[in-house]
Amino acid sequence: MKTSASIMVLLIEDDMDIAATVNDFLELEGIECDHAYDGESGLDLAKTGNYDVILLDLMLPFRDGVSICEELRGEGVDTPVLMLTARDTLDDKLEGFQAGADDYLVKPYALEELLMRTRVLSRRRSGEIKKFIIEDLEIDFEACSIWRANQEIKVSPTGWLILEVLSRNSPKVVSRAKLEMALWKGEPPDSNALKTHLYKLRKRIDKPFEKDLIHTVAGQGIALREEENGV
Structure with a gap:
């Protein structure tokens, strides 16, 4: 259960090893973390859950991260989104930001940097709401x-x-x-x-x-x- 001082994160990531590592690290740092393996279930959780930050992988089963982000912003969900992906070209980053992402982290990333960016994003709502x-x-x-x-x-x-x-x-x-x-x-x-x-x-x-x-x-x-x- 989320307390007033805690941070609640939704991780949408299909790589189970990465998800387990991120989940364990965040929980050690006092951040609660829900996990969705595929895009469809992740989208459902993002719409219905009370999250401070969404950590969103770009390539997912059933639904990709860009379309998830676009749908969330289109429906007025203003939870900050940090995109996680191995695709690091400028065009890839622009596509993510145009979809409504608030930040972008390229794999492989340092867990400490993920933590820092998550904490920063948790302090605000997204300005990308449409x-x-x-x-x-x-x-x-x-x-x-x-x-x-x-x-x-x-x-x-x-x-x-x-x-x-x-x-x-x-x-x-x-x-x-x-x-x-x-x-x-x-x-x-x-x-x-x-x-x-x-x-x-x-x-x-x-x-x-x-x-x-x-x-x-x-x-x-x-x-x-x-x-x-x-x-």
Whole structure:
């Protein structure tokens, strides 16, 4: 079971000897590790598990690493991906990054370097997310479009920025100070500016629909998530 301080990794690797070595080394360093042998089972785990980093081999049975990464990013999964592969040409690396990978490590690699890169990636979510989907709300970052219950929603540029910050941190609470920093470098035009923009955003995103998705958490901030007890 993952604790608040632990790192949880998914290793998708078809070489059982490499997988066992990596798994044992990471666990000795206090990192929990799940393992998938093939691409299909790895993709299922990546979509459903709560992982901090995905260590993804490029060549896998049933499903290759590039297509796995593309599908995860296309569906809004923002878990950082470290690709592991023996293919080391520039074109190979570009293909991995274009698919949404966050880092690249060529085999054979030193376990200490794998550990270092895993720890660095675990501190952030991926910036390669292309879509965010929650309940019936879909945010497409590439198309800059918002849909809810099959209805397109138009918001102001400020509303879009607020929604982008909330979605990239979802389901965590984002403090008002963090939102103001993202919008106005911490210096809002007036004391009610954020409150006004949040009100307008809620009118677009929540008011016409059955469930609220933008929630105020008293004393903490704002969250975009699936719950019905927001105020």
